[in-house]
Amino acid sequence: MPSTVYAFPTTDALSGGLNTFVEKLSREAIADHGSFSVAVSGGSLPKLLSKELVNNKQVDFSKWHVFWADERCVGLDHADSNYLELKKTLLDQVNVPASQVHTINSKYAVEKNAAASADDYEQQLKGFFGSNLPSFDLILLGMGPDGHCCSLFPGHPLLEEHSRWVAPITDSPKPPPERITLTYPVVNNAKNVAFVTAGEGKQEMVQKIIEQPELRLPCQRVQSINNGPVYWFVDEAAAGRLEKKLVSKF
Numbered sequence: 001m002p003s004t005v006y007a008f009p010t011t012d013a014l015s016g017g018l019n020t021f022v023e024k025l026s027r028e029a030i031a032d033h034g035s036f037s038v039a040v041s042g043g044s045l046p047k048l049l050s051k052e053l054v055n056n057k058q059v060d061f062s063k064w065h066v067f068w069a070d071e072r073c074v075g076l077d078h079a080d081s082n083y084l085e086l087k088k089t090l091l092d093q094v095n096v097p098a099s100q101v102h103t104i105n106s107k108y109a110v111e112k113n114a115a116a117s118a119d120d121y122e123q124q125l126k127g128f129f130g131s132n133l134p135s136f137d138l139i140l141l142g143m144g145p146d147g148h149c150c151s152l153f154p155g156h157p158l159l160e161e162h163s164r165w166v167a168p169i170t171d172s173p174k175p176p177p178e179r180i181t182l183t184y185p186v187v188n189n190a191k192n193v194a195f196v197t198a199g200e201g202k203q204e205m206v207q208k209i210i211e212q213p214e215l216r217l218p219c220q221r222v223q224s225i226n227n228g229p230v231y232w233f234v235d236e237a238a239a240g241r242l243e244k245k246l247v248s249k250f
């Protein structure tokens with residue numbers, strides 16, 4: 001998986017670079033097929049994504065379809081909800097039509113019914129992409145300190161799930177335990193994939209992922225369609241241990 005790593009001096013600069021990147025992909029997708037489909041992760045990503053993007057008047061949010069790369073089986077008003085985090089940081093301030101914000105089914109999520117939540121979410125993907133394997137215009141991933149992404153964790157059987165598009169997990173080592181997650185067939189069929197991570201606490205794992213592909217950590221199993229680049233938007237704190245020659249100029 002060829003990686004293109006962009007390192008920024010601050011998290012604000014990272015948000016600025018990500019804003020430019022997303023604006024370009026959104027414009028190109030809308031010009032090409034009239035919509036922009038994006039799957040977003042939780043954790044620190046929504047804040048980093050939204051800081052600049054929320055004020056970007058060049059983006060036609062009315063053509064966006066927002067999905068989640070993974071989501072916790074909690075109510076949409078629960079503090080652990082990835083949807084709620086993006087609602088607060090972006091969706092409440094931009095005009096993505098509610099019908100184009102594809103959330104986990106709250107009925108099943110509140111019951112912590114991960115299996116039904118995953119089945120329902122897969123139907124939602126089929127409703128938008130049809131019966132062909134979904135190909136998102138962009139998937140935005142965080143990187144866990146253990147090298148996980150989505151809710152795909154090191155050593156978990158879900159790393160080998162190659163038929164389901166969306167899978168349930170009930171033993172997530174990162175709480176809460178019940179979640180749904182996109183699987184690699186969908187993640188790796190995206191037109192563009194970008195990791196977003198920041199902070200000194202991530203620099204050891206960022207170095208491992210970029211410089212030691214033999215580890216086969218979950219983040220390292222991510223590719224973009226036609227083996228295109230996987231982008232990394234990091235701050236210099238997270239890139240602190242990377243060989244300088246591995247960092248590209250944005």
Ligand SMILES: O=C(O)[C@H](O)[C@@H](O)[C@H](O)[C@H](O)COP(=O)(O)O
Nearest residue numbers: 041042043044142143144149150
């Ligand atoms: O639902 C989740 O927990 C996230 O989608 C998860 O995959 C996250 O992206 C990583 O754990 C990184 O989180 P941080 O960026 O907050 O470290």
